[in-house]
Amino acid sequence: MEIPKTITNTMMKKRFRLSEFLAEKLITATAFISFAFIVLIFVFVFRETLPIFSAPEPAVSLEELGEQETYGDIVLSDAERAAEEKEKTKVAAEEGVTVENLAGDRWQPISGKPKYGLLPLIVGSLKISLISIFFAAPIAILAALFTAAFAPRWAKETLKPAIEILAGFPSVVIGFFALVVLATFVQDIFGLEYRLNAFVGGLALSLAVIPIIYTISEDAISAIPKSLTEASLALGATKWQTALKVILPAATPGIFAAILLGVGRAFGETMIVLMATGNAALLSANPFEPVRTMSATIGAEMAEVVFGETHYNVLFLIGSILFLFTFTLNAIAEIFIRQRLMKKFRGS
Amino acid sequence: MTKKKLLGGFVYGTTAFFAFIIIAAVVIVMTNIVAGGWSSLTKDFLLGSPEEGMTKGGIFPAIVGTFLLVMIMSIAGVPIGTMTAIYLSEYASQKSIFARLIRFAVNTLAGVPAIVFGLFGLGFFIQFIGTRVDGVLYNNGELHWGQPNILWASLTMALLTLPVVIVSVEEAIKTVPRELREASLALGATKWQTIRKVVIPNSITGILTGAILAVSRGAGEVAPILFTGAAYFLPHLPSGLSDQFMELGYHIYIMATQSPDVEATRGIQYATTLVLLILTFTLNFSAIFLRYKLRKRIIT
Amino acid sequence: MYSHSYKTLQPTDVRIKTEHLNIYYGKKQAIKDVSLDMFTHRVTALIGPSGCGKSTYLRSLNRMNDLIENSRTEGNVLLDGVNIYDKQVDVVELRKKVGMIFQKSNPFPKSIFENVAYGPRINGMNDKKKLEDIVERSLKQAALWEEVKDDLAKSGLSLSGGQQQRLCIARALAVDPEILLMDEPASALDPIATAKIEELIYELKNTYTIVIVTHNMQQAARVSDYTGFFYMGELIEFDETKKIFTMPAKKQTEDYITGRFG
Ligand SMILES: Nc1ncnc2c1ncn2[C@@H]1O[C@H](COP(=O)(O)OP(=O)(O)O)[C@@H](O)[C@H]1O
Ligand SMILES: [Mg+2]
Numbered sequence: 001m002e003i004p005k006t007i008t009n010t011m012m013k014k015r016f017r018l019s020e021f022l023a024e025k026l027i028t029a030t031a032f033i034s035f036a037f038i039v040l041i042f043v044f045v046f047r048e049t050l051p052i053f054s055a056p057e058p059a060v061s062l063e064e065l066g067e068q069e070t071y072g073d074i075v076l077s078d079a080e081r082a083a084e085e086k087e088k089t090k091v092a093a094e095e096g097v098t099v100e101n102l103a104g105d106r107w108q109p110i111s112g113k114p115k116y117g118l119l120p121l122i123v124g125s126l127k128i129s130l131i132s133i134f135f136a137a138p139i140a141i142l143a144a145l146f147t148a149a150f151a152p153r154w155a156k157e158t159l160k161p162a163i164e165i166l167a168g169f170p171s172v173v174i175g176f177f178a179l180v181v182l183a184t185f186v187q188d189i190f191g192l193e194y195r196l197n198a199f200v201g202g203l204a205l206s207l208a209v210i211p212i213i214y215t216i217s218e219d220a221i222s223a224i225p226k227s228l229t230e231a232s233l234a235l236g237a238t239k240w241q242t243a244l245k246v247i248l249p250a251a252t253p254g255i256f257a258a259i260l261l262g263v264g265r266a267f268g269e270t271m272i273v274l275m276a277t278g279n280a281a282l283l284s285a286n287p288f289e290p291v292r293t294m295s296a297t298i299g300a301e302m303a304e305v306v307f308g309e310t311h312y313n314v315l316f317l318i319g320s321i322l323f324l325f326t327f328t329l330n331a332i333a334e335i336f337i338r339q340r341l342m343k344k345f346r347g348s
Numbered sequence: 349m350t351k352k353k354l355l356g357g358f359v360y361g362t363t364a365f366f367a368f369i370i371i372a373a374v375v376i377v378m379t380n381i382v383a384g385g386w387s388s389l390t391k392d393f394l395l396g397s398p399e400e401g402m403t404k405g406g407i408f409p410a411i412v413g414t415f416l417l418v419m420i421m422s423i424a425g426v427p428i429g430t431m432t433a434i435y436l437s438e439y440a441s442q443k444s445i446f447a448r449l450i451r452f453a454v455n456t457l458a459g460v461p462a463i464v465f466g467l468f469g470l471g472f473f474i475q476f477i478g479t480r481v482d483g484v485l486y487n488n489g490e491l492h493w494g495q496p497n498i499l500w501a502s503l504t505m506a507l508l509t510l511p512v513v514i515v516s517v518e519e520a521i522k523t524v525p526r527e528l529r530e531a532s533l534a535l536g537a538t539k540w541q542t543i544r545k546v547v548i549p550n551s552i553t554g555i556l557t558g559a560i561l562a563v564s565r566g567a568g569e570v571a572p573i574l575f576t577g578a579a580y581f582l583p584h585l586p587s588g589l590s591d592q593f594m595e596l597g598y599h600i601y602i603m604a605t606q607s608p609d610v611e612a613t614r615g616i617q618y619a620t621t622l623v624l625l626i627l628t629f630t631l632n633f634s635a636i637f638l639r640y641k642l643r644k645r646i647i648t
Numbered sequence: 649m650y651s652h653s654y655k656t657l658q659p660t661d662v663r664i665k666t667e668h669l670n671i672y673y674g675k676k677q678a679i680k681d682v683s684l685d686m687f688t689h690r691v692t693a694l695i696g697p698s699g700c701g702k703s704t705y706l707r708s709l710n711r712m713n714d715l716i717e718n719s720r721t722e723g724n725v726l727l728d729g730v731n732i733y734d735k736q737v738d739v740v741e742l743r744k745k746v747g748m749i750f751q752k753s754n755p756f757p758k759s760i761f762e763n764v765a766y767g768p769r770i771n772g773m774n775d776k777k778k779l780e781d782i783v784e785r786s787l788k789q790a791a792l793w794e795e796v797k798d799d800l801a802k803s804g805l806s807l808s809g810g811q812q813q814r815l816c817i818a819r820a821l822a823v824d825p826e827i828l829l830m831d832e833p834a835s836a837l838d839p840i841a842t843a844k845i846e847e848l849i850y851e852l853k854n855t856y857t858i859v860i861v862t863h864n865m866q867q868a869a870r871v872s873d874y875t876g877f878f879y880m881g882e883l884i885e886f887d888e889t890k891k892i893f894t895m896p897a898k899k900q901t902e903d904y905i906t907g908r909f910g
Contacts, residue, residue, distance in 0.1 A: 014738045
């Protein structure tokens, strides 16, 4: 028989383990990066819009401008520079971006008298989003209902990969397809004047939105407790009655969240609209006219502008609006999804 | 009774029809791209450079550029994403405010439009960091880091794909049975030893899946690199991190919308699109396959 | 209370002592004021109906409950007089001294060799020869050596249920513990495999102090020297096994062992 040793306090004494300590600190610090970058995105996207709002006091913004612009090849002599600044002051004083200018209905950033009216761009984005949701929502939601309530196995097993493939299409591929094929097709059918227009863009965009709405709706539908549907079936309701009267209402918050997230995606999408909408900043309600969205405006013009110009700052302003809008939508959607989870927890 | 049946048939038919529309759309787009690009997809096309103002020749620089982009992106993003996932699933107490803050950040990152990432890359990486680095290193007004280049484009893309990695790795870590963790801890292993020897080896598939999904996403996004590093045309491959680069998605966009004779280069456009599609497809399918294997493990 | 030098333990020495132990999961109390002494070189069996807190109690002895986010423990657990819930105690060191075998065998998805070598390896042992020795010794102790000695490179998961459980025992023994906690180690096994495990427990008590949870009363009667009966989080009765099964002092105990409930 072996002689067991007693356990002693010294044996059990707490130890400091360096690798353990470092690993925990490093991992925690790394996790913080995501948060840090969210803050940085907020700060840096908004920061670049600030000069717009300080434009009425040209001294501040112009000093910044002047300083930053010296990095170019041409180094201006002091005299020249003073002259140019004076010139700019004049321009800024006359046409500096006022709220009035931003609220205008013309987007003409490259002209003698630049106009930065955001209205057509905002309306453009809304129009495109609306059109895409108009197509995507019914298709995706009903397809999700089909998967959950009726579909035979083989149909499910065809649909699910199809959705995954669709979700995996790079948006530039959808944009290309819309530009080359869809646009001509739509033009021929409706006999349209413009090949590229809001309708084509929205239709193409719906291809990118469908997977989001489908996935989240399907998730919401399959989260409905089996007991609920079974109770309905047991009461003699048919499958379709159960689907419409039990499943759909119970999944409403989730489906609503799905639509919100779909809108967010549509609103922020760039490449598809950049390629398929014609990009004319017209303020019109006609879906068959070309349109220019906020995202497409940034995408098309940012590479051309000079750093620090008013135009540059206004593009950042558009980005900020885009960011805030999608952020709000996502937050609201999250609340709806949570509520559903809460309900699930409470067991109703 | 018959009316009820009729209605039932109608509901069934309608929902089935909409499901069919999705499948049809996928088939149509794919068929069109394959049919349009197949004949131009030659070895010379894949391995050659653009010629005669990009109206002829191949897309080799764009393939290399895309490859470099996703490589640098992964090197930056995958370790950070993996560690964040480890933090969330192994270290964080679910109730802690810090953990909730990180979750909130990851969700928010996932919802930021791609183009806004581009703006951030420009405002932060290029204008804020890059110009300062140039100021310190060169001090003569030369631009190296304070201009769009492959490093900043890749880092911007890494940020965009970070949530993809985090979510996927976390999902994989969750499939590591609690029993294995307990076995390790009960043997007197520390938390970090348990993570290193049990959790990570058993979620390697998931980490790989996350990386692949991120690469696929990164290869397909164009908006974030529009003004952070992608170039219209370059006569030679990037030779350093401060060089610009050509990229497949950007190349498609440029060729389809900006080239002087859009019709003449249709074949090149289609073939490039097909290449990008094949690339993202292969990646997505390997990810789906890996995930499928992972799920099977949970059941058994 | 403080012991700084090793001493020889007698079978009559108390090895594990719990004093007024209360364990909560959130608001729910799973263990209610349990005080209990367990002796060196003896097998103590914990019996009781499912959900009565046997596992919870057992897991408090190597602080595995710490891993459950909403659990809370009050009272003392003393091992050789050392309070393991003291702030100064290192949980990792504690678990090296108090091994645990789980209800569901849980070998790592690694080779048999690597499973057993896991503990020594995390303690920094890398010498191949020494590792081989430990693996062989532990597998022999767990009565598995003869069955697996020719394919130690085979996955631990390829073994049968009973073999897997003995592999887990070998893995725990390789760390050189003093105390072994077993949570229904044979509940998922067939009678032959169960008999092997019981035989093994009988062997092991020469070297270790063993606490075993079981819902199988015959098993408790066969392998243990002492038995504690738990009911709804309370320790109803604790005594020599013989006594518990022949003339229990409490009505509840009698009802349980005669199969009138649970
Ligand atoms: N992780 C946990 N969280 C909340 N309650 C738990 C948890 N584990 C066990 N319990 C509860 O504590 C009580 C005792 O459980 P347990 O110790 O597992 O019982 P036994 O092993 O005797 O079957 C049970 O009522 C059980 O539901
Ligand atoms: Mg139990």
